[in-house]
Each structure stands twice: as structure tokens, then as C-alpha cells.
Amino acid sequence: MTSGAPPGDAATPAFATDSGIPVAPVYAAADVAGGQDDLQARLGLPGEPPFTRGPYASMYRGQLWTMRQFAGYGSPEQSNARFRFLLSQGQTALSVAFDLPTQLGYDSDDERAKNEVGRVGVAIDTAEDMTDLFDGLPLDKVSVNFTINATAPIILATYLVAAERQGVSQRELTGTLQNDILKEFLARKAYVFPPKPSMRLAADVIEYSSQELPRFNPISVTGYHAREAGCDAVQEIGLTMASAIAYCEELTRRGLVFDQFAPRLSFHFATTLDLFEEVAKLRAARRLWYRIATERFGAVNPAAARLRFFSGNSGTTLTSQQPLNNVIRSAIQCLGAVLGGAQSIHVMGYDEAHQIPSQDAVTLALRTQQIIALETGVTRTADPLGGSYFVEHLTDEIEARATAVLAEIEEIGGAVKALERGVPQRWITDAAYRAEQDLAAGRRPKVGVNVYAGAEGPEHQIALDQPDPEAAGKQIARTTRRKAARDGKACAEALRALERDSAQPRNVMPALVAAARAGATVGEMSDVFRTVFGEFREPSPW
Amino acid sequence: MRRPRVILAKPGLDGHDRGVKVVAMGLRDAGAEVIYLGLRATPRQIAAAAAAEDADVVGISVLSGAHMAIAEELLAALRDAGANVPLVVGGTIPARDADALRKLGIAAVFPAGTPLPDVVAGVLLAAGSLAAGSQAAVR
Numbered sequence: 001m002t003s004g005a006p007p008g009d010a011a012t013p014a015f016a017t018d019s020g021i022p023v024a025p026v027y028a029a030a031d032v033a034g035g036q037d038d039l040q041a042r043l044g045l046p047g048e049p050p051f052t053r054g055p056y057a058s059m060y061r062g063q064l065w066t067m068r069q070f071a072g073y074g075s076p077e078q079s080n081a082r083f084r085f086l087l088s089q090g091q092t093a094l095s096v097a098f099d100l101p102t103q104l105g106y107d108s109d110d111e112r113a114k115n116e117v118g119r120v121g122v123a124i125d126t127a128e129d130m131t132d133l134f135d136g137l138p139l140d141k142v143s144v145n146f147t148i149n150a151t152a153p154i155i156l157a158t159y160l161v162a163a164e165r166q167g168v169s170q171r172e173l174t175g176t177l178q179n180d181i182l183k184e185f186l187a188r189k190a191y192v193f194p195p196k197p198s199m200r201l202a203a204d205v206i207e208y209s210s211q212e213l214p215r216f217n218p219i220s221v222t223g224y225h226a227r228e229a230g231c232d233a234v235q236e237i238g239l240t241m242a243s244a245i246a247y248c249e250e251l252t253r254r255g256l257v258f259d260q261f262a263p264r265l266s267f268h269f270a271t272t273l274d275l276f277e278e279v280a281k282l283r284a285a286r287r288l289w290y291r292i293a294t295e296r297f298g299a300v301n302p303a304a305a306r307l308r309f310f311s312g313n314s315g316t317t318l319t320s321q322q323p324l325n326n327v328i329r330s331a332i333q334c335l336g337a338v339l340g341g342a343q344s345i346h347v348m349g350y351d352e353a354h355q356i357p358s359q360d361a362v363t364l365a366l367r368t369q370q371i372i373a374l375e376t377g378v379t380r381t382a383d384p385l386g387g388s389y390f391v392e393h394l395t396d397e398i399e400a401r402a403t404a405v406l407a408e409i410e411e412i413g414g415a416v417k418a419l420e421r422g423v424p425q426r427w428i429t430d431a432a433y434r435a436e437q438d439l440a441a442g443r444r445p446k447v448g449v450n451v452y453a454g455a456e457g458p459e460h461q462i463a464l465d466q467p468d469p470e471a472a473g474k475q476i477a478r479t480t481r482r483k484a485a486r487d488g489k490a491c492a493e494a495l496r497a498l499e500r501d502s503a504q505p506r507n508v509m510p511a512l513v514a515a516a517r518a519g520a521t522v523g524e525m526s527d528v529f530r531t532v533f534g535e536f537r538e539p540s541p542w
Numbered sequence: 543m544r545r546p547r548v549i550l551a552k553p554g555l556d557g558h559d560r561g562v563k564v565v566a567m568g569l570r571d572a573g574a575e576v577i578y579l580g581l582r583a584t585p586r587q588i589a590a591a592a593a594a595e596d597a598d599v600v601g602i603s604v605l606s607g608a609h610m611a612i613a614e615e616l617l618a619a620l621r622d623a624g625a626n627v628p629l630v631v632g633g634t635i636p637a638r639d640a641d642a643l644r645k646l647g648i649a650a651v652f653p654a655g656t657p658l659p660d661v662v663a664g665v666l667l668a669a670g671s672l673a674a675g676s677q678a679a680v681r
Contacts, residue, residue, distance in 0.1 A: 100555035100606060115611040116555050189557025189581055229560045316560075320655030353654045354636050355607065432560050433567045436658045449655070464636050467607075538580055541563060 017277040019232035021397050027389035033396055039387075042287065042396070046341075046382035048302075050290035052283050052395065053383035054341040055306045060379035064092075065337075066344035067369045068145055068310070069362050072097035072122035074471045075478075076132035079122040083137060085359065091366055093175070095145040095346060096133070097121030097356075098155070103190045105151045105526025108475040117472035120356060121147075125479040125523065127161035127516040140168040144175035145220075145310070145344070150192035152179040153205050154525045156218075157512035164517075176217040176266055176310065179205050182243040183222045185419045185536075187229040187428060192526065195416055197533035201508065203250045208509035210261040217266040219247065224312050226424070227270040230432030233281045234398055238405025239424055240267060241288055242415040245406075248297055249414075258297040262304035271337040272314040273329060279385055280394035282309070282340030288399050311337035313348045320353035322448035324460045331368050338378055339385055345369060354462045422541065429541060479521065486519030494518040495528055502532040546671035549597040551579035551588045553616065556606035561632060561654075565601065568662045574671070585612070589619035592627050599649070599669035600625075604633040613643055628668040632661065 015023045024031070032039050044050055047057030056062060069086055071094070072079040083094050098121040101113035107125045108117045117123050124130055134144075139162070148155045156177055163173055181198040184191040191198065202219065209218035223240035231239065244265065251261055269285065271278050286307040293305035313333040318326040330347045337345050347365035349357025357365070373379060385391045412418040419425070438444040445451045494515040501511040515525055550566050552559060559581060566576045577595055579588060592600050600620070604612055613631055620627060628649035635643070640651040649668040652661045666672040 104555055106555075112555070115608040116606060119607050120556075184557075189559055190555075320653060354634065429560075429563050429567070433564050436564045436568070440658050450657075462636070464638065540578065540580065542566075542578070 017233070017394070018272065018274040019234045019277060019398075019401075021234075021277070021394065021401070027393055029389060031389050031393045039392060043386060043392075049294075049305065051286040051306050053386050055286065055308050055343070057382070059341065059382035060338070060373075061382070064373050064379065065342050065369075066093045066143065067091050067366060067373075068093045068095040068344045068346055069366055070095045070097050070147065070312075070346050071362065073099075073120070073356055074118040074122065074468060075475055076122060076124065076129045077135075078118075078468075078471070080133055080135055080137070082359070082362075083133075086362065086366065087137075087142075089363060089366055090370060093143040093145065093344065094137070096147065098146075098148055099123045100190070102155070102522060103148060103151060105154065105192055105522060105529070107521045107523030108472065108479050110523055117475055119467075123472075123475045124155065124158060125475070125521045126482050126519060127158040127165075128482055128519075129478075130155075130158040130162040131165050134162055134166070138168070139163045139166055140172040146175070146177045149178055149181050149184050149188070150190055150198065151522060151526055152177050152181075153201050153508055153512055154516070154522050156205060157509065157516040157525075158522065160513050161516045170212045171214055173213055174215045176220050177205065177209075178222065178268070179219045180222045180243065180268075182246060182415055182419065183225050183239075185538075186239065186424055187225040189538075191536050191538075193529055193533040194536045195419065197529070198536075199246070199250055199416065201529070202247065203254065204507045204509055206247070206251060206261060206264075207254060207256060208507055210256065210264065214264075217264050220266045220268040220310060221247065222268040224268050224270045226428055227272070228314060228316050230428040230430075230435060231424075232431060233272075233274070233277055234401040235405055235424070235427060235431075236269065237281060237285050237288065237398065237402035238409065239415075240269070240285070241292060241402065241406050242409040242418070244289070245292065245296070246415040252297070258293070259299055259301040259304045262293060262297070262299060263301065263306070266343075267307055267309040269309055269311055270314045271311045271333045271340065271342075273317050273332060275332060275336050275339075276385075276391055277394055277398070278333075278336040279340045280391050281398050282311075282337070282342070283383075283386075283391070283395045284399040284402060285309070286341070287395070288402060308343045310344045310346070311340070311342040312346045313337070315348050315352050318348055318350070318353055319446060319449050321453065322460075323350050323353065323462060325448050326350035326352075327364060327368070330365060331372070334368055334372055335376075335378065338372055341383060351462045355464060358463055358465050360463065422539065425541060482519065483521065491515070491518045491520050491524075495520055495524055498525060499528045499532060502528060546574045546598045546666055546669040547577070547595060548574050548665060548669060549577045549579065549588065549592050549595060549600045550603070551583040551591075551600070552581045552603050553583050553585060553588060553612050554604055554606055554608045555582060556604060556608070557581055558605040559603070561605070562601075562603035564658060565603070565632065565661050565665070568658050569665060572662050572666060574666065574669075585616040585619035586623075588616060589623035589625055592620060592625040593623045597625070597627050598671060599628050599630060599665055601630045601632065601665055604631065604635075605654075607634060609633055609635055610639060610642065613646060613648055617647060628670075630665055630668050632656070
């Protein structure tokens with residue numbers, strides 16, 4: 001399979017975007033619906049409704065996007081060292097990767113955590129661990145992103161205690177908690193509790209944050225993982241909007257005012273390799289959210305209808321073969337995110353098909369962002385592709401198609417019902433299978449894989465990091481020590497209070513913060529939730 | 543000859559299930575009977591299923607890097623359950639570990655980037671349902 005067979009077969013037109021939108025040989029004014037006046041109404045100016053052209057008037061002239069490489073492994077100290085390294089290299093904010101036991105609410109000494117401690121992220125068992133993680137990093141100055149979902153309220157509580165110990169008030173904290181549990185059921189699969197109590201916990205966090213953490217984003221509604229799991233750009237936007245609607249409905253049911261909480265909602269999209277479709281997708285997402293916020297939720301505050309997003313480059317576009325090619329892929333994806341108006345960006349390490357990125361790969365990813373920011377000039381004007389016949393046509397098309405996806409989900413009864421029925425999961429799995437067949441049959445060219453494959457490609461030996469065989473043992477010893485040193489009675493009382501609040505319609509955050517302060521572990525707090533809410537088991541996909 | 547019976551599972555805590563589901567669909571299209579045990583399956587659960595279902599091959603997918611320890615535990619669990627069945631492993635597996643897994647007794651290793659037809663053929667070969675050298679039939 002080394003010949004460069006052209007893409008396209010009977011089922012898909014030869015010239016179509018990755019999500020199947022047909023592409024004409026050339027675009028002209030007539031391809032943009034409704035003529036110039038209509039287009040101006042659909043675009044507005046950057047920073048103005050409907051925000052198609054960007055959430056802020058000055059865009060990158062005012063402030064570059066936040067460069068936020070996802071990092072964390074091993075112990076809090078090891079991760080702290082990686083954070084300091086990244087900041088010393090010009091990274092402008094932090095993004096914490098947690099290990100799987102932390103994501104699923106198991107302490108490092110739990111039997112179920114065996115083999116996984118510190119492996120895909122940092123192990124956090126206690127507020128003390130969180131304090132160590134940010135040792136010497138002033139939390140009133142550094143914005144921190146947390147990729148945490150099922151245990152998001154618990155991890156947030158440990159973070160609030162860590163900030164408290166630095167003498168930083170909650171009102172000063174900036175950053176983002178992913179806290180999007182719906183996409184865990186949909187695609188990312190790090191769920192713990194059943195959907196209903198999970199939604200309640202997510203809403204508890206947003207409600208608490210809207211009162212106590214005015215500068216913090218308490219959720220990042222995420223299409224990224226559904227996309228990585230297989231769906232296309234159109235479905236990514238439709239599914240993300242369906243989730244956002246579900247959270248907002250839950251919050252407004254509680255009596256929260258949309259105009260007050262919605263300005264702190266943030267979003268997270270993938271940026272893949274179909275450059276123009278991705279730019280159009282990001283523009284369409286902003287316009288669609290504006291419409292949903294104003295038409296459905298009656299937003300009057302423009303900030304409540306202004307979509308801000310974090311872009312993660314796509315790991316599934318990268319290959320284990322000829323890994324240096326991934327550097328190029330990542331640069332193009334980063335450019336797409338910038339042209340699409342991202343507020344913060346993560347660029348993949350070129351070695352991610354082999355391991356958690358090495359320090360070298362992470363540095364190169366950061367340099368990729370810096371080169372695009374400082375050397376290419378693409379930051380000089382807002383929305384540089386605005387008004388392009390092709391990009392505007394695609395933006396209209398994606399908005400219309402994503403609206404149709406959203407309508408399909410609404411017909412089932414909304415995001416939660418659709419998930420329970422497994423409908424979007426099937427879209428994702430079917431699309432992933434098709435993509436793999438297309439790859440195998442050569443219908444979708446992949447350089448170094450099904451075209452120009454073979455040993456003659458750029459040779460590069462991935463330098464494999466040697467994991468520290470002692471790391472897990474040290475973390476377990478530390479947690480054991482801390483459990484022995486705490487006031488056991490006060491901790492047990494705090495956990496009982498948490499159980500009481502969990503069993504009632506009362507926000508769990510104050511009790512979680514008190515428990516974290518009393519030295520309760522992430523596993524113990526999760527066990528309270530497991531007792532009260534039960535655990536979710538995914539039904540068979542077939 | 544009965545249809546090859548394949549048990550697939552994701553042991554450990556890793557949730558990346560795109561790959562295992564795609565492999566399941568590929569195996570089905572190739573005529574296999576696939577029993578997918580889902581996420582966070584323990585070695586003991588997998589071994590019990592392998593024995594109860596009289597599986598021809600067991601396949602696990604691990605993308606968290608925990609494949610070495612998990613493979614060892616599962617091999618032991620299969621022995622304990624009296625299930626004499628080949629085990630194959632796919633996922634984010636560096637080359638040095640692929641060799642180590644084969645030495646442990648893993649019948650086949652499919653690192654990230656292995657083309658789907660090769661995975662399908664490799665699993666069926668391990669199941670004894672495909673003669674060596676007849677991979678082209680599956681392609």
C-alpha cells in the first residue's frame with residue numbers, strides 16, 4: 001500500500017471535507033447565503049454579537065492565546081518540576097494531567113489503583129499532595145486547567161485548600177475545571193457515578209463557583225473526546241451544544257440566572273488537519289452558541305453568549321510510524337486553532353503514539369506555539385479568514401448541519417436521554433470503524449502509513465522515558481503517613497457531614513472543602529459518593 | 543468448524559475504547575464471534591469469562607502504559623482458571639515492551655498504528671482459526 005491512490009469512492013464525493021461537506025472547485029460571492037448585508041449580520045465584528053469572528057475585539061493583538069501544555073506524571077514533586085520547567089520555557093499557564101486512580105477516585109494505596117499510580121498523570125490523594133504540586137507556584141498568578149471530571153468536585157476542594165495554604169483567596173483563582181461528565185459517558189469513559197448524580201455534582205461545582213470563584217471557569221464543555229473517539233466536526237459541535245444545553249437547564253432549574261453563570265462557561269474543541277473546515281467549525285460554534293444563549297436562554301448579557309474555547313490538537317491524527325511527521329501535523333493543527341480564534345491551546349507531543357510525551361517532545365510542542373505566535377504574523381489581525389467565500393460557506397454549512405444534529409438529539413429528549421440510549425455512542429463507533437477501513441483501503445491517505453510508508457521515511461528513534469519504579473511505592477508511603485498524622489476523629493466527622501449533604505439536595509462543595517481540609521483523601525471522599533450515589537456500569541455497546 | 547470465539551476486554555482503568563471497539567467490529571465482519579467485556583474488567587473476570595465461554599483467544603487493549611503488569615496478572619489468572627487460551631495485547635506499546643510481552647508468552651502484540659486487517663488476521667491466527675501465511679485472505 002505505498003502508492004498514492006487518490007481519495008474518494010462511490011459513497012463519498014472525491015472533493016469533500018472530512019465531515020463530508022462537498023467542496024466546489026472555487027467559491028464566489030454567490031456561494032455565501034443571503035448576500036453581503038445578510039453576511040454582515042451573521043458575522044458582526046470580533047468581540048461583538050454573534051461573535052462569529054471572535055470573542056474579543058482586539059483578539060491576539062490584545063493578548064496571545066494561553067499556551068497550556070497538558071502535563072503531569074508520577075508524584076506531585078515530579079510534576080511540580082515539569083510545571084516549573086514549562087513555565088521557564090515560556091509557557092503561560094498550567095494544565096494538570098491526573099493519573100487514572102485520581103480520575104476515578106481511588107487512593108494510591110487502593111488495590112484497584114495497582115499498576116496505574118502516577119502513570120498517565122500525577123497522583124493526588126490529599127490536599128497536601130495538591131499543596132506540594134503547586135509548591136512555589138503562586139496560585140493568584142498562575143492560571144491552572146484541570147482535566148478532571150467524575151471526581152472534579154473533590155479535586156477542586158483539594159485545590160481550594162492548597163490555595164488557602166498559600167494565603168490565596170478563592171476569589172483570586174483563575175483557570176478551568178473540565179467538569180464535563182456527559183462526555184465521559186459519551187467518549188472519554190472516566191465516569192464513576194451514574195448520570196443523574198453526576199450531573200448534580202457538576203452543577204454543584206458550577207453553582208458554588210458562580211458564587212465563590214468569580215474568575216474561574218467551573219466547566220469546559222467538551223467536544224474534543226467525542227471527536228477523538230471518531231465523530232466528525234459537525235457532530236462534535238452538535239454534541240457539545242447538546243451537553244451545554246443540558247448543564248444550563250440543570251442550573252436554571254435550580255434558580256440560577258443564565259446571564260450570571262454563563263459568562264464563566266468555557267468550551268473545549270479538537271482541532272484536526274482539515275484546516276479550513278476546522279477554522280469554519282470554530283467560527284460556527286461561536287455563532288451557534290450565541291443563538292442558543294439568546295434564543296433559548298434569553299441571554300441579555302453579551303458575555304453570557306460569548307463562546308470561549310480551549311483547543312486540543314488531535315492525537316488520533318498522529319501516527320506511530322515516522323513520528324517526526326507528527327511535528328508538521330501538530331503545527332498545522334495549532335495554526336487552525338489560532339485562525340479559529342482559540343483562547344488557549346495544547347499542542348500534542350510527536351511521540352504520543354508511543355508514550356506520555358517526553359520532555360523533549362513537550363518542549364517542541366511549546367516551541368510550535370511560540371513560532372506560530374511570534375514569527376508568522378497570523379496574530380496581527382482578528383479573524384484573518386473572515387469574508388473568505390469558502391470559509392464563510394463552510395461556516396454556514398457547519399452551523400446548519402450541527403443545528404440538525406442538535407435537533408436529532410433534542411428529538412430523543414436531550415443529551416442525557418440520548419446518551420442513555422447509546423445513540424451518539426453508536427455514531428462515534430460507526431464513524432471510527434469507517435475511518436479505520438478507509439485507512440486500510442487507502443481511501444484516506446496518511447503519509448508514512450498508507451502512502452510513502454516504509455523504512456525510507458525520516459528516521460527517528462523515540463527516546464523512551466524510563467519510569468521511576470519506586471514512584472508508586474513512595475506515593476503510597478506518603479499517603480499512609482498522612483493518614484496516620486491527621487486528626488482521625490475530625491476527619492471521620494467531616495466525611496459524615498459530606499455523606500449527609502450528599503444525601504440531601506444541598507451543594508456538596510462546602511462539605512468537600514471541609515473534608516479535604518481535615519485530611520480526608522480523594523478515595524475516601526469518592527467512597528462517600530459511591531455509597532450515596534452508586535456506580536455506573538456501561539451497558540454493552542452491541 | 544465453529545466460528546472463532548474471541549473475548550475482548552479493557553483491563554485496568556484506561557477508558558480509551560476506540561481501538562478495541564474497532565477491532566471488535568473488524569473481527570465480526572471477518573466472521574468471528576466477539577464477546578466484549580467492556581472497561582475496567584479485572585484479570586479474574588476476564589479469565590473466568592474465557593473459561594466459561596470456551597474462548598479461542600483473549601484480546602486486551604491497554605493505552606495507559608500499564609500493559610506489562612496487566613499482562614502478567616492476566617496470564618496468571620488464566621492459568622488459575624484452567625483456561626488454556628492464547629492471549630493477545632494491543633495498545634500504546636513501545637517496541638521494547640512488545641518483545642518483553644512475547645517473551646512472557648503473549649501470542650501476539652499489536653502496537654498503536656497496526657493496520658486493522660493485520661490485527662484481525664493476527665487475532666484469528668492466534669485463535670487457531672487461520673492458517674499461518676493466509677493473512678491475505680482476510681485482507
